[in-house]
Amino acid sequence: MAVTIVLVTVGQWAWLLFADSRTLICRTCPANLLEVAREDALAKLLYSLRGICVLVVALTAITLLAGRWRRASRPQRQAVMPVAVAGAVGIATITASYVAGLLGAGGAVLTALSYYAAAAVSVAVLVVFIQRRLAQSAVAGLVVELGAASAAVDLRGALSRALGDPSLLLAYWYPAESRYVDSDGRAIELPEADAGRRFTVIERDGQPVAALIHDPALQYNPGLVESACAAAGLSLDNERLQAELRARLVDLQASRARLVTAADEARRRMERDLHDGAQQQLIALKISLGLARQLVASSPDAAELLAQTERQAADALAELRELARGIYPPLLADLGLRAALEAQAHKAALPVTVEAPGADRYPQEIEAAVYFCVLEALQNVAKYAHASAARVTLDRRGQRLAFTIEDDGEGFDPVVTPKGTGLQGIADRLAALGGSLDIASAPGHGTRITCQVPATTADISSPAPAEPPNPGG
Numbered sequence: 310m311a312v313t314i315v316l317v318t319v320g321q322w323a324w325l326l327f328a329d330s331r332t333l334i335c336r337t338c339p340a341n342l343l344e345v346a347r348e349d350a351l352a353k354l355l356y357s358l359r360g361i362c363v364l365v366v367a368l369t370a371i372t373l374l375a376g377r378w379r380r381a382s383r384p385q386r387q388a389v390m391p392v393a394v395a396g397a398v399g400i401a402t403i404t405a406s407y408v409a410g411l412l413g414a415g416g417a418v419l420t421a422l423s424y425y426a427a428a429a430v431s432v433a434v435l436v437v438f439i440q441r442r443l444a445q446s447a448v449a450g451l452v453v454e455l456g457a458a459s460a461a462v463d464l465r466g467a468l469s470r471a472l473g474d475p476s477l478l479l480a481y482w483y484p485a486e487s488r489y490v491d492s493d494g495r496a497i498e499l500p501e502a503d504a505g506r507r508f509t510v511i512e513r514d515g516q517p518v519a520a521l522i523h524d525p526a527l528q529y530n531p532g533l534v535e536s537a538c539a540a541a542g543l544s545l546d547n548e549r550l551q552a553e554l555r556a557r558l559v560d561l562q563a564s565r566a567r568l569v570t571a572a573d574e575a576r577r578r579m580e581r582d583l584h585d586g587a588q589q590q591l592i593a594l595k596i597s598l599g600l601a602r603q604l605v606a607s608s609p610d611a612a613e614l615l616a617q618t619e620r621q622a623a624d625a626l627a628e629l630r631e632l633a634r635g636i637y638p639p640l641l642a643d644l645g646l647r648a649a650l651e652a653q654a655h656k657a658a659l660p661v662t663v664e665a666p667g668a669d670r671y672p673q674e675i676e677a678a679v680y681f682c683v684l685e686a687l688q689n690v691a692k693y694a695h696a697s698a699a700r701v702t703l704d705r706r707g708q709r710l711a712f713t714i715e716d717d718g719e720g721f722d723p724v725v726t727p728k729g730t731g732l733q734g735i736a737d738r739l740a741a742l743g744g745s746l747d748i749a750s751a752p753g754h755g756t757r758i759t760c761q762v763p764a765t766t767a768d769i770s771s772p773a774p775a776e777p778p779n780p781g782g
Contacts, residue, residue, distance in 0.1 A: 312366055316359060324355035360407045367404045371397075381526075387473065388437070388526045395433035399426035441530050464548050465492070468521070471537050478522040479545075480508075481552035489520055492548065494555030511538045511545060519545050595622045641680050645670045649680055650701055657699070658691040665703040671710060675762055678742055679703075679712055682735045686714040686758050689731045694718025694756060710764045715757045720750045735760070 327348035328334070330341035333356070378386065378393065386393070403426065406419040469477040480489035480497045491497045499520055500506035507528050509521045527534055538545070598619040641649035647665040654661035670676075683701055690699050696718030704711045735758075736746045744762035 312362070316362055316366065320355075320359040320362065324352045324359060326352075327355070328352035357411060360411055364404060364407055364411075367400050367407075371400055388441075388530075391433040391436045391440075392430065395426070395429040399423070399430050402426040441533065464545070468537055472521075472523065472527060472533065474524045474527060476524060479548070480520040480522060481549040482517040482519060483553055483556045484516075485553070485557070490552050490556045492552055492555070494552055494557070494559040509534050509538070513546070518549055595619060598622060638680070641676060642673075646676050646679055646703060649676075650683055650703075653684060653687070654701070657687055659696060660698045661687060662698070662700045663703075664700065667705065669705060671764060674742065675710065675764065678738050678744070678762055679710065679760075682738055682760060683712065683714060685731050685735050689729070690714070690716045690718065690756075694720075696755065705764060706761070708764055709761045711759065711761045713757055713759045715755065717755045720752050720754045720756050722752060723748045723750055732758075 322343065325341060325343045326345050328341055328344060329347055329349065329352075330338040330344075332349060333352060334341075374393070374396070402419060402423040406423045409419050465477065465479050468479070469475055478491075478497075480491060480499065483490045483494075489497050489499060499508045500522060505525070506522055507525045509523065509527075509531075510517055511519045511521065521534065521538070523534075638649050638652070640652050647663065650663045650665070654663050671679075687699060687701075690696055694716045696716035699714065699716040702713045702715075704713075732746075732748070738744075739746050739760055739762060742762050744760060747759045748756065749759070750756035
């Protein structure tokens with residue numbers, strides 16, 4: 310811009326000091342009042358140098374604008390489209406006019422076109438300002454859309470259309486944690502200055518309500534952004550409250566998941582402590598009793614007493630091992646769900662079939678939840694169902710792990726019969742991991758319990774998808 314200003318002022322004035330207007334400009338032009346000395350050769354030289362400089366400036370401008378246009382986002386391009394088109398045409402015609410003049414070709418038509426093209430740039434700038442003013446009329450449409458009787462209004466979509474930014478995002482202030490969350494209650498970070506995005510904080514009584522994460526082009530039209538935010542003020546407050554509620558639910562679910570994980574870790578530590586402590590001492594005691602019985606074989610009464618003590622130690626050791634397996638079975642940690650469930654199926658009070666097409670491994674908290682839920686369900690079947698057989702099925706469904714426990718017992722009416730402590734415990738454990746529980750049963754038709762949990766820890770905070778009720782049994 311500085312070089313251009315010098316060229317159209319000092320550069321123009323310099324060659325006119327030595328130019329005869331009737332010789333170098335036109336035959337009918339008035340006398341050149343700026344002429345101080347007639348030096349046609351010098352005037353032509355200065356005019357040519359000025360033309361070369363103008364050409365260099367034009368090419369440089371085209372290169373810079375082309376690079377900025379390539380890096381610009383769609384809203385940025387749309388915002389300056391009229392000026393870009395008029396400027397490109399103006400630069401092209403002016404450059405062609407100067408090139409024609411330097412080559413001595415007839416450039417009268419190109420020169421006339423360049424004048425009109427240069428004037429069109431100013432008109433294009435005016436058009437852009439008018440467009441920005443007219444864009445604020447979209448706020449009226451936003452008010453109408455948000456005030457409609459529709460139960461579900463897409464606030465982000467409405468603001469996106471009003472501001473002309475399809476990439477617009479909404480972040481809601483979560484005062485309990487002093488951070489922003491999205492509409493689902495998950496944490497969201499505002500973009501840094503060099504991230505290619507901008508944000509506008511919306512405040513109410515000095516307190517943040519939400520933030521618009523938008524294209525950088527909107528920062529040049531703050532009036533439109535402020536008008537849209539003012540029009541959507543009540544809706545933003547309502548959405549913020551809903552987002553805060555969802556964030557609290559996400560935090561609650563995460564804390565419950567941490568409690569379940571901590572409980573499972575405590576089970577594992579207890580199992581290791583029993584295995585490495587009391588169990589090893591009982592084993593040593595049993596061995597010592599066996600050796601003592603051999604030493605006192607000559608005394609029948611002492612041998613019988615030691616044999617009885619040895620049997621008691623063996624029984625205590627067996628019970629301790631069974632207790633340790635129930636706390637956290639080593640088979641589950643070593644070989645996974647399928648092997649642990651098959652081992653429990655062999656010990657069940659009724660025939661149990663385990664169907665697991667794959668032998669996939671899952672995170673520790675997921676495997677523990679499924680294992681103990683299945684065990685609790687099988688215990689309920691053995692106690693109350695009066696069934697002749699049961700079946701356990703594992704099935705990976707995308708990002709979720711589904712498992713069912715079916716029996717051919719008496720069944721019950723889930724609407725009339727409330728959940729017992731066993732089923733409630735299963736529901737609580739699944740809910741802590743973002744899982745779901747569905748019970749399908751009817752008197753005389755058996756019972757099927759269908760459960761789902763996230764297959765990965767990354768999806769634990771995700772809400773469980775709705776599972777349609779199954780009337781079958």
